[in-house]
Amino acid sequence: MKKLLFLTAMLIGIVLSTAAWAKSRGGVVTVEVDLSAREGGKEARLWLPYPVSDTDQSITAVKVSGDYAESAVYTDRANGTPILYARWPETARSRKLTLSFAAERQEVIRRDFPQKEGAWDPTDYRRYLTATSLGPVDGEVKKLADRITGGKTTVLEKAKAIYDWTCENMYRDPETIGCGRGDVCFLLRKPGGKCTDISSVYVALCRAAGVPAREIFGIRLGKKESEDITGWQHCWAEFFLPGYGWVPVDPADVRKAMLVEKLKPEDPRTKELRDYFWGGIDPYRIRIAVGRDVILNPPQAGQPLNTFGYPYAEVGGKALDSYDPESFRYTITYREK
Numbered sequence: 001m002k003k004l005l006f007l008t009a010m011l012i013g014i015v016l017s018t019a020a021w022a023k024s025r026g027g028v029v030t031v032e033v034d035l036s037a038r039e040g041g042k043e044a045r046l047w048l049p050y051p052v053s054d055t056d057q058s059i060t061a062v063k064v065s066g067d068y069a070e071s072a073v074y075t076d077r078a079n080g081t082p083i084l085y086a087r088w089p090e091t092a093r094s095r096k097l098t099l100s101f102a103a104e105r106q107e108v109i110r111r112d113f114p115q116k117e118g119a120w121d122p123t124d125y126r127r128y129l130t131a132t133s134l135g136p137v138d139g140e141v142k143k144l145a146d147r148i149t150g151g152k153t154t155v156l157e158k159a160k161a162i163y164d165w166t167c168e169n170m171y172r173d174p175e176t177i178g179c180g181r182g183d184v185c186f187l188l189r190k191p192g193g194k195c196t197d198i199s200s201v202y203v204a205l206c207r208a209a210g211v212p213a214r215e216i217f218g219i220r221l222g223k224k225e226s227e228d229i230t231g232w233q234h235c236w237a238e239f240f241l242p243g244y245g246w247v248p249v250d251p252a253d254v255r256k257a258m259l260v261e262k263l264k265p266e267d268p269r270t271k272e273l274r275d276y277f278w279g280g281i282d283p284y285r286i287r288i289a290v291g292r293d294v295i296l297n298p299p300q301a302g303q304p305l306n307t308f309g310y311p312y313a314e315v316g317g318k319a320l321d322s323y324d325p326e327s328f329r330y331t332i333t334y335r336e337k
Contacts, residue, residue: 025221025283026104026337028061029229033330035088035095035313035320042316043087044095047296049217049288049308050082051101057286058104066097074298078127079291081308085298102337103286105221110247111279117154118243125240128212132292134183134306135204141184145208158209159239159247160278166202166251167274172259173197178323179235181306182215182292195235195252196307202237202251212240216248217289217309222334230325230332233309234285250277 035044050073053059064071068086075082088095122129131137137145148165149158173192180193182200187193191201199215206213220232236250254273257263263270294305301317310322311330320328 022283023107024105026102027221027334028100028102028337029219029221029286030098030100030333030335031311031330032333033097033311033313033328035315035329036093037329038095038315038320040093041090043090044092044313044315045088045298045300046086046097046311046313047300047308048084048097048099048311050084050099051103051286051288052082054287056106056108059101059286060104061100061102063100064097067092067094068097071097076289076291076294076297076308078295079289081289081291081294083297083308085296103221105283105286107281107283108248109280110245113156113241114243116243117156117241120242122210122212125212128214128240129207129210131204131207133304134181134185135200135207135292136184137204137208140188141204142208144188145205148205149209155211155239155241159206159211159213159241159249162202162205162209162211163249163251163278164274166198166205167254168265170198170201170251170255172252172255174259179233179307179309182235195256196309198252198255199235199237199250202249206237206239214238214290215292215307216287217307218285218287219309219332221284221286223284226335227333228331229334230330232332235307235309236281236285247279248281249279250281253277 031048033046051059069089071086073082073084084099086097149161152158152161170191176194179195180197182196184201184204187197187201203213203215215235215237217235220229220234222229236248238246238248241247254277257273258270289308292307294308301314302319305312312322313320322328
């Protein structure tokens with residue numbers, strides 16, 4: 001059932017002609033969590049990604065309700081990701097929470113690059129140049145990054161060479177659970193996965209080549225008047241261009257469209273997609289989190305989270321399976337305003 005859910009999400013995900021994409025998308029997202037059926041007599045804790053407004057999205061009309069004993073919004077100290085936290089005591093018979101908000105998202109196009117890159121200090125972007133537990137920047141990753149970027153001298157040239165390599169050498173594997181783990185060394189041996197996998201390879205190669213980069217975790221907005229978007233989490237990437245700022249890239253959506261539309265690398269449609277997702281992303285998504293190896297706030301009992309794109313909960317100090325919303329008992333829905 002779990003595999004079927006994510007395969008269905010893959011098939012109904014966003015695969016539109018770039019010419020048909022709107023410039024903005026707005027609606028109400030509702031997250032409903034019910035932990036009542038989980039083991040009783042133990043404390044339950046819940047952490048949800050808590051989206052906020054930025055230059056590309058507006059988040060308003062935020063409402064939180066439920067029968068929790070306490071609830072508050074905190075911030076991930078390392079990455080600055082806002083987190084909605086709730087707790088139920090051992091005596092709680094019902095454990096329910098609903099988060100809803102209105103989201104207005106803009107299409108992002110950032111390709112008006114300066115003729116000359118500005119001066120920059122890599123130490124200012126150390127966090128976006130270092131390894132993560134599943135994304136090394138040395139060894140085979142470094143060797144491959146050097147080979148891909150051989151002869152390239154600027155940040156932009158290196159970032160584009162790695163983007164082209166990722167689009168040409170990775171592929172979409174619909175059997176992957178969730179968005180994938182983003183285990184870069186494994187993926188270099190078997191280059192098939194989903195969005196976190198493909199984005200993580202891009203980010204690790206960029207960092208190994210001296211290009212600051214990061215994964216962005218979000219969820220897709222529906223395209224119909226009302227839709228269940230529980231399995232629609234998505235991950236894309238950004239690299240930092242000195243003198244310009246952060247630039248979005250989404251090689252994962254290139255490979256997704258190639259799979260669903262049965263495209264070959266040489267097809268004109270493939271070129272259209274590659275051109276679009278180099279510095280451009282559609283408005284059918286919102287950003288909810290950033291960072292790897294995440295220590296939540298308040299801290300979780302378990303190990304650091306590989307990613308924080310999904311709801312996370314613990315009952316009696318034991319983590320629930322965030323990738324299985326049926327046993328976890330959460331749903332995410334979208335409806336137009």
